[in-house]
Amino acid sequence: MFTAVVRITGAGRLADFRERLRWLLVRDPDAEDYSEHHEGAALEYRFRPKKGIPFPALTEASGNFPELRVEAQWEHDGVRGRAVIENGRLVEEERGEPAAAGVEIVAGDEGRLDLALICERQDAGWLGYAATAERHTYFRYRDGALELVDPSAADDALEEIAFRLVDEWIWYDEEEAQTERARYAQYGYPVRGANLKSEKLALLRRRGERYSTLDPAAGEVREALIAQWLNRA
Known part of the structure; x- marks a missing residue:
């Protein structure tokens, strides 16, 4: 790409x-x-x-x-x-x-976006972005510590990483997106704040609702994000 x-x-x-x-x-x-x-x-x-x-x-x-x-x-x-x-x-x-970058995408019931994550190595740490159907965050990870970054405080490097994930995988309710809305209606899925693109839903169905290209070294970043952000909704 x-x-x-x-x-x-x-x-x-x-x-x-x-x-x-x-x-x-x-x-x-x-x-x-x-x-x-x-x-x-x-x-x-x-x-x-x-x-x-x-x-x-x-x-x-x-x-x-x-x-x-x-x-x-x-x-x-x-x-x-x-x-x-x-x-x-x-x-x-x-x-x-x-670039040592990867993504992890998890879909739930009725196509719900349970997690979309992109993680990229930078120097001795990691930069990334994560989103669910209802919320999103930027983050930095270094020396075992996760720093959540409010969207209003994200710098150009974080925004560029997020753009790559969103551009390929996600569409938002605020968009017109007539084709996506029609396909969601056909599937019987509700439209939420953030949604997986319909072509990606087909990919996830073939892969058991989960897709990951994360580097094994990014596993600890993923676990920290789940514990400190995803599970604290």
């Missing part, structure tokens, strides 16, 4: 940058679908590309707005990377080793 997040920040003309990038992408025959998000003094673009991140358009737009910083982070088949563009030039680039 290929996922990417591009953030535009700086004390500059974000609205003008947005229009310029949109103009460039509309005219790019290789451009792919993306979603656009506004977070205070920042723009964020999320991609699930098949061909690649549109770096030529991002670089050209950056050259028109030298006061802004363009930062791209991606994961492609488990390998993570990062690039920063300023004033139309690549100023930073990192390509990492395959």
Whole structure:
């Protein structure tokens, strides 16, 4: 899977940058679908590309707005990377080793999301995100200690990890999601706050309502999260 997040920040003309990038992408025959998000003094673009991140358009737009910083982070088949563009030039680039990340998904009666968990190693610890049908949390784990992070206090690294889990597995009641709602009605399942995507429900049925790709080393993280968060609802 290929996922990417591009953030535009700086004390500059974000609205003008947005229009310029949109103009460039509309005219790019290789451009792919993306979603656009506004977070205070920042723009964020999320991609699930098949061909690649549109770096030529991002670089050209950056050259028109030298006061802004363009930062791209991606994961492609488990390998993570990062690039920063300023004033139309690549100023930073990192390509990492395959990420030690995994997920665990547990479904309950009537397709209820009992647990969705993503956990990724960082340095000597772990970062992650967990959700149920009713609530969610970010977390850090290091030296045997679990730190729960309120969603309002999550940093970019935590949000990027959560985005990867949600983008693949979850849809929310606040979304229009007509196809998902129709399938849930067909199954006779109620729609809750957070819901498993219908295509994933079929996978879970084949696997006995549980799916896990967690690294064995993440087992203690999972146990701490269950004891200190999931079972304390």
